[in-house]
Amino acid sequence: MCCNGLFTSDPPFALAVINRTAERAVFQDDSEGCQSEGKDCATKAYVVPGDTVIISRVRNGYACAFYPSKGGGTAGWLPTRQINLTPIDARTMPERWIGSSSSEGNPRLAITQRLGRLRVTGKAWWPGPPGTHDWPSTHEGKIAGPVEITGRTILYGEDENLC
Template identity: 35%
Template structure:
């Protein structure tokens, strides 16, 4: 840019001001932008927060389920941790009232930092699901090809049941399952599945029309996950099942015979044992 001094007539030139930044300053600006936090909360199954560990989500975890046993000295207690904001963690607000003792067994799924999502299913009563410290457990490697006999029996979880037997002709496993959802008052919905299939490793997939149920054998437990198409509204087979006792009368065949003047009840249990009793 030029201008003329009216008093002297001299012409002066004003140097142009650079409007571009040096390369070093541009690079610095870019680095500052990359340092700005763009962290997005980690997502897990069905777009739920990664720190969630709940019974309704557990069977759908897309990981390999494993069996674990609580370790520790006699008398020690390992508390479950919840999944509220900032949990699991060492803060007292994360600890629940539920705890396990050494020797208890749990089914575990995915990890979150130093914790692992765990499901405790007692022989009687409701399950407890939450985070447990990984270092408090002895985690077993999953048996990927369990013996066929491990599947056979009557399995139970809450109001759901799975009766699994082997078809002597086809060699397939035949499964008959029943599920019930109880609402308020007399609001009850039911569902069922009946199908035959052959296990693929530790997994058994049942398909009956629109209904699809995936069973995974984990030690002495079955983790079931369905596609929500196996019955009425809210009816699900999802859960962790335990096998019932093999000698229960419900799994027995009872025949009434008359011998002379006496009536005799002949009972054949699931294991093939026979007992007779005078009536």
């Protein structure tokens, strides 16, 4: 599947930029047969040249892509001919991870370094569609603890095995 709720369950991830082969790259639906049978499964969502997306798996000439935006973003299949992978610096210097970010009104997620170890802290919530939930909703969480760099990702876990 390639949809918002399940996108993060299929690493590894890479960054890609929408190229100029067309005026827009239209997200394709995740319905069975959409890519392999060549059905026209275009959704209303699209990205334009220069937009950056996160991609996970690739199959049959399509990449599962996520475009973060207000309201949570969009996930779906994009034609691989319309994306260019962003080169990645494979060096795993800890200082490249240090910083903080926030999205959609969530509090900040921060990665800090102390005594040579990286640590993550943060909170997040998803209040649901407008008008249906008030914060705090049932979709909330927090994170705090050490992280371990593994290639292009960091691992966090609540026990000594990072599980």
